[in-house]
Amino acid sequence: MGRRPSGLASHGAGPHRPRVPFTVDEAQPLASRSPARPLSPHLGIYRWGPHMLVSILHRATGVAMAIVGMPILLWWLAAIAGGAERYATFSWFFTQLAGGAIGYLVGIGMTLALFLHMGNGVRHLFLDTGALFELRRNKLSSLAVLAFGATATILFWFYVGVVK
């Protein structure tokens, strides 16, 4: 983010100018500020963190499952109800077309979306009680959600593809 206009900082110019809130000392540019100091809360001034990542992923995965995953589940159920021929079309689309790439992409994508949304959903139930708002716990629980999503997806496909 850019500096404040120097017009503001020069308010009360002189060696003993009064401390004005939210002005930037020209001798200490933003780039060299101590990273331990908190950032000013403002729309454009923030550092990306895992809590933001799981927040937007929760929405993205929810929308993805609603408009991609659910229609596929509907197609699958309708194909089972519709008979062997309908089921063959479904199977072909996900296992034969483009060498089965669609099946892998959607299958792994949807399980990852499910487990991320599930993990963060549970985290949200804790947040609803007023817990996990401390900075450290909020960050750790966000990282735990990401770890759970990846681990559960790997375990699921390891079981289906290798163990069985």
Add this chain to the structure above:
Amino acid sequence: MRTAIGQVRGLGSAKAGSHHWWNQRLTAGSNLLLMLWFVIVLARMPAYDYATARETFASAWRSVPLLLLIVSVFYHLRLGLQVVIEDYQHNESRIVALVVLNLYVVAGLAIALFAIAKIAFGA
């Protein structure tokens, strides 16, 4: 001139303020249990051909939970997508998007419930 806000002032709450929020939490809980069950059923299917799929969900032990899962997930996604639409769409397009969402949910529910019933009662 009497505005819309003047007509509702002093009448108290509509008694439905937390309804959306609370039902989203309730369906989050039922989704959690039902989706964990569904993922385990999917993973443990001996094969993924037509006969196995039909046989798996012909049993009442699986078609009834699957029915519950469909209802719970559709309710949850209906509430969730409503919030997303209200965040990004305004004016007329918001109304259109919300109507399309409701049509999607009702049509999807009908397709899923009919398919599950047909499988259970002998496709």
